[in-house]
Amino acid sequence: MQVVYEAARQIPVVVTPDVLVIGGGPAGIGTALSAARNGMDVLLVERYGFLGGNLTNALINPIFTFHDIEGRQVVMGIAEEIVSRLQAKGGTLGHVTDLTFDNASMTPFDPEIMKIVLLEMMEEAKVELLLHTWASDVIVRGGKIHAVIVESKSGRQAICPKVVVDCSGDADVAVKAGAPYDSGRKQDGATQPASLFFRIGGVDSHKLKDWMKANRDLLKDSPTDDEIDDQKAIAFLGLRQLVKEAMEKGDYPPDAAPRMLFYQLPRSDQVAVNASRLQEIDGTDVQDLTKAEILARKQAWWIHHFLKKYVGGFEDSFILDTASQVGIRETRRIIGDYTLDENDVLAGRSFADGIACGTFAIDIHPPEGEQQIFTGSGKAVYEIPYRCCLPQGLDNLLVAGRSISVTHEAFGSIRVMATCIAVGQGAGLAAALATKAGSNTRAIDTDLLVESLINQGQFLLKDGVKATINSELKLHRQEGSGENASHYNPFAAKMNSRE
Ligand SMILES: Cc1cc2nc3c(=O)[nH]c(=O)nc-3n(C[C@H](O)[C@H](O)[C@H](O)COP(=O)(O)OP(=O)(O)OC[C@H]3O[C@@H](n4cnc5c(N)ncnc54)[C@H](O)[C@@H]3O)c2cc1C
Incomplete structure (x- = not known):
């Protein structure tokens, strides 16, 4: 391959925030709001001129999923706040019954109203925004990110934060920083197909x-x-x-x-x-x-x-x-201090450092062939541990959203947008605690993290008594015949053995 050489150059450091969030999608929104509300000076860098990630730029709809099969609401906090604010502006009918995937509720919304709601929430929380800006490189010193290099119409600039949260969806920052990662399914690395909404x-x-x-x-x-x-x-x-x-x-x-x-x-x-x-x-x-x-x-x-x-x-x-861009379902997933797998998801496992709940089925659009893998009903509610957000080898970097440390199979469930916002909320609070703990994401008190998340309105399994049941949702449909037979559930035996 022919190459050219770039001359070394000085890059101006334009800002030194407590917490730098890369990517303004579901995870980035949860993270930035959570860190700012916990007293941090937060800068959110986003490559488009508006916020939302797949919620807006890829027109993905509806949001999955806030409720388990019993109608129990297992994602609350910032995600639920966004729904309430959308509802106040006529941007959603709220959580409604879903006849397509029968596992939980769905929350359809208007993407233009989403854009303005998110901007207002950021303004109120005093999150600083840098739009039209692309995170392109990092400088690592002693296991910590010293600077994130960004590119925009203003040229090449450096940001030196105390803690970075990579919410790019592709683990762009983590990979540039040398974090280990995986991609696609185990046998051949093939990823789920893309789709344009x-x-x-x-x-x-x-x-x-x-x-x-x-x-x-x-x-x-x-x-x-x-x-x-x-x-x-x-x-x-x-x-x-x-x-x-x-x-x-x-x-x-x-x-x-x-x-x-x-x-x-x-x-x-x-x-x-x-x-x-x-x-x-x-x-x-x-x-x-x-x-x-x-x-x-x-x-x-x-x-x-x-x-x-x-x-x-x-x-x-x-x-x-x-949509402004084709929807990319799956790219890189970091290898973190813990990797959540399909057994954790199907068993509804809880963790001492669980920061968010998920309950969506394992939904894998196949990289080839016709049969979509789908576990049918999300009967299990599982937790995502904080350790899934910790890329190995780096001490002031967190990853939130779809590129956290999970297997290809578990990814089929954690990838949905309510879950990504909830993980972001956990990561944002953790970033605030880490900033106070000498910019060290592994030095925080995870008991305090979990307790504070519950106090700040998030639902976690330890707090099950506080669950609200939405009896209007009719979630008890059985997996049927006919067209549904085209969905294939290779995990059925594991699900049955759990019950
Ligand atoms: C086709 C398709 C259908 C789906 N269907 C549903 C569904 O029906 N319901 C559901 O809940 N979920 C669905 N999902 C899953 C869901 O949309 C994603 O998994 C989720 O949005 C991931 O959130 P995220 O914040 O991690 O990443 P994203 O939503 O991808 O957000 C990442 C953000 O980071 C920005 N960014 C990326 N790289 C950089 C960079 N280097 N510098 C600066 N900014 C950057 C992007 O512009 C974007 O705003 C679907 C996904 C796809 C692709």
């Missing part, structure tokens, strides 16, 4: 519900009229056979997901579609990302054509927008 406007939701009732057998679990009518927000999954037939006629993109999945948004004439699919994309390779963006946008228009032609209610609909 897009929103459709002008949908006639009454006509759509009528169509669903008339075609219930094409939908997962063949919902009844009452189930379709009772849904506060339509969750639509199925059409495998119809999609197959349409594909054969050229009415559906051959590489896209072999089924239809979309969710109604708070404005009842809008849906967010999760049906495009791009295999063999490395979300940390710019050539792959370029290829994915081009293919995915073609898929979006093709899928919309299918919906207009085949599904009632879409006749006068239009593409409102495609």
